[in-house]
Amino acid sequence: MPTLNAQSGIAIKPGSALLFVCLCIAPLLAGVAFAGADLAADSLRLEATPGQLIGEQEAARLGHILDPGEPLSWEVYLPVNDSEDTPGVLVYVSPRAEGKIDPRWKSVMDSHNLIYIAANDSGNKIPTVKRMLMATMAIRALAQNHAFTIKRIYVSGFSGxxxxxxxxxxHYPKVFTGAIYICGVDFWKEKQTPSVDHLLRNRFVFLTGSKDFNRSETSRIYRKYLKAGATQSKLMVIPGMRHQLPDDAELAEALRFLDGAEQ
Incomplete structure (x- = not known):
């Protein structure tokens, strides 16, 4: 598996630790796509420190969350297809320490023209704020090595x-225009959500199984989304599925909904 080292990013304006997440992505919102090195392999690992990605000064301000010199890495899968369209991105948050893509999902990334990226060492034992930073830094790291459209950045995760x-x-509805919550989801806290109106325009899939112990909670929060006005939401209860990842066909159905191709 090839390894790519991300180069230094631009300096970020001062802000709070949580606001940093949005600021880290803000430079990406200036254009439709970012071009980078031509990556031949479909699977690779990106590596960088916070200091390399956002500058040493800003990274130092966040040292209580991430050490500026801490080596971070992300597993990446590049879609294999003949599409001339710039791919989108699926940022995945794993409950485990390893971020590698489920092999069953590769064909779905191919057919939906999506780049998969997930942080390593970002499992459930890691503090939530740190996991959020690592997930958003994934976009910054990816932008330096490959092209993708900012109009189609989705986020997903399993369980925790x-x-x-x-x-x-x-928190960042202008960055993530769609989300797939797999067997785990929390309702938003309005005081911590900067733009509820924008959030309600996005699309959400709540994916669980008939035998998943989180099914009732997932269904309850799905109903809360609908009641709050997030009408572009879909509940998928997979017959016989336990607390586990969906297969390729089920993930494809969820992505079709995010793309607006299926109601």
């Missing part, structure tokens, strides 16, 4: 990772 994904989606 789904809860983190739901926080990312509600």
């Amino acid at each position: 990772g789904g809860r983190v994904a739901s926080r990312l989606a509600s």
Whole structure:
């Protein structure tokens, strides 16, 4: 598996630790796509420190969350297809220490023209704020090495990772235009959600199984989303599925909904 080292990013304006997450992505919002090195392999690992990505000064301000010199890494899968369109991105938050893509999902990334990226060492034992920073830094790291469209950046996660994904989606609705919550989700806290109106325009999939112990909670929060006005939400209860990842067909159905191709 090839390894790519991200180069230094631009300096970020001062802000709070949570606001930093949004500021880290803000430079990406200036254009439709970012071009980088031509990556031949479909699977790779990106590596960088916070200091390399956002500058040493800003990284030092966040030292209580991430050491400026801490080596971070992300697993990446690049879609293999003949599409001439710039791919989108699926940022995945794993409950485990490893961020590698489920092999069943590769064909879905291919057919939906999505780059998969997930942080390593970002499992459920890691503090939520740190996991959020690592997930958003994934976009910054990826932008330096490959092209993608900012109009189609989705976030997803499984179990505890789904809860983190739901926080990312509600905190940064202008960045993540769609989300798939797999067997784990939290409802947003209005005081911590900067733009509820924008959030309500996005699309959300609540994916659980008929035998998932989190099914009732997932269904309850789905109903809360609808009641709050997030009408572009879909509940998927997979027959016989326990607390586990969905297969390729089920993930594809969820992505079709995010893309607006299926109601």
